[in-house]
Amino acid sequence: MPLLIFDLDGTLIDSRLDLAHAVNAARAFMSLPPLEHETVYKYVGNGAAVLIQRALGDLNTPENAEEALSFFVGYYSEHKLDYTVLYPGVREALDRLLAAHVPMAVLTNKPVRISRAIVEELGLAGHFFQVYGGNSFEFKKPHPIGIDALVGEARVARQQTIMVGDSGVDIETAHNAGVRSCGVTYGFQPETFAKWPPDILVDRLEELADQVLVS
Numbered sequence: 001m002p003l004l005i006f007d008l009d010g011t012l013i014d015s016r017l018d019l020a021h022a023v024n025a026a027r028a029f030m031s032l033p034p035l036e037h038e039t040v041y042k043y044v045g046n047g048a049a050v051l052i053q054r055a056l057g058d059l060n061t062p063e064n065a066e067e068a069l070s071f072f073v074g075y076y077s078e079h080k081l082d083y084t085v086l087y088p089g090v091r092e093a094l095d096r097l098l099a100a101h102v103p104m105a106v107l108t109n110k111p112v113r114i115s116r117a118i119v120e121e122l123g124l125a126g127h128f129f130q131v132y133g134g135n136s137f138e139f140k141k142p143h144p145i146g147i148d149a150l151v152g153e154a155r156v157a158r159q160q161t162i163m164v165g166d167s168g169v170d171i172e173t174a175h176n177a178g179v180r181s182c183g184v185t186y187g188f189q190p191e192t193f194a195k196w197p198p199d200i201l202v203d204r205l206e207e208l209a210d211q212v213l214v215s
Helices: 016-029 037-043 048-059 062-079 090-099 112-121 145-154 168-177 190-194 205-214
Strands: 003-006 104-107 130-132 161-165 180-184 200-202
Touching: 003 145, 016 037, 016 048, 016 062, 037 048, 048 062, 062 112, 090 104, 090 205, 104 145, 112 130, 130 145, 145 161, 145 168, 161 168, 161 205, 168 180, 168 190, 180 190, 200 205
Parallel strands: 003 104, 003 161, 104 130, 161 180, 180 200
Antiparallel strands: none
16 A cells, blocks of 8 residues: 655645634734735745744744744644634545555644644544654755655655645655655645646545555
């Protein structure tokens, strides 16, 4: 069986509204007006620190970024599941893969404590042998260190490993790690696949499950 490594935001969960609310709460804390939600969505993908730096705009200084990030993490920790849900078909696909004993893990640039809490509270903790976040390693995606660790833990060959994500960051990570990639079209930034085209492209996660389980 292949090893499937999933991004979290935009791939397994639709967390856009909770992220936008948390970003705008942090901006309000810094006496800034709110951003359009679509603008916030474009800032997601490189971790909380980069998200806040982008959201601060002209006020992005090391001191402001540290203060705003601290507020953001605290606020988001309390409101991470106000509106966040699994994308349609995700639970069904993961259930099928789990029943077939396909090893699965999560690799996200979101802070690991929050990521594991979300996975657990959505009832998916038993599906994954590991959940790694943006602060689990020295480097975040697109650095391959996270995939390298998961490949080693699962003892699966790289040619049998697939990184699944919704943005070019995930596909670039797969490329850097020498593994295959699968892009989902329903996520935050499918337009970034123009620069980093995935090996497989699906509209719903069930399509990937079909391909994996048939092969």
